[in-house]
Amino acid sequence: MKYPAVVAVSAHQDYTLHITFDNGEVGLLDMTPYLDFGIFSRIKDPHSFAKVKVSFDTVEWEAGADLDPEFVYSKCKKLNKSPQNLSTSLPC
Numbered sequence: 001m002k003y004p005a006v007v008a009v010s011a012h013q014d015y016t017l018h019i020t021f022d023n024g025e026v027g028l029l030d031m032t033p034y035l036d037f038g039i040f041s042r043i044k045d046p047h048s049f050a051k052v053k054v055s056f057d058t059v060e061w062e063a064g065a066d067l068d069p070e071f072v073y074s075k076c077k078k079l080n081k082s083p084q085n086l087s088t089s090l091p092c
Contacts, residue, residue: 003073005057011050017059019076027076029059039065 004021011017017029035044042063043049051062060066 003069006054006059006072009052009054009059011052015049017052026079028079029072029076
């Protein structure tokens with residue numbers, strides 16, 4: 001199954017990401033549970049965490065950490081969904 005592509009991302013001070021997908025869905029992804037593991041410890045610094053961008057349809061940080069698109073879509077908390085996608089999209 002192909003998951004929706006990330007088209008926009010912004011970082012918040014509480015280590016959450018506000019994510020917009022190409023299917024019109026918007027979600028919030030809490031990264032705090034992952035910041036003590038492996039490469040993600042590099043983005044525990046607030047300045048490093050803020051340097052997030054969209055890369056290859058997913059999320060990537062300047063520090064070298066990135067997320068699998070399936071993980072991003074399945075773990076984010078849905079904030080809204082556009083009306084045209086109500087019957088065909090998986091919840092984010």
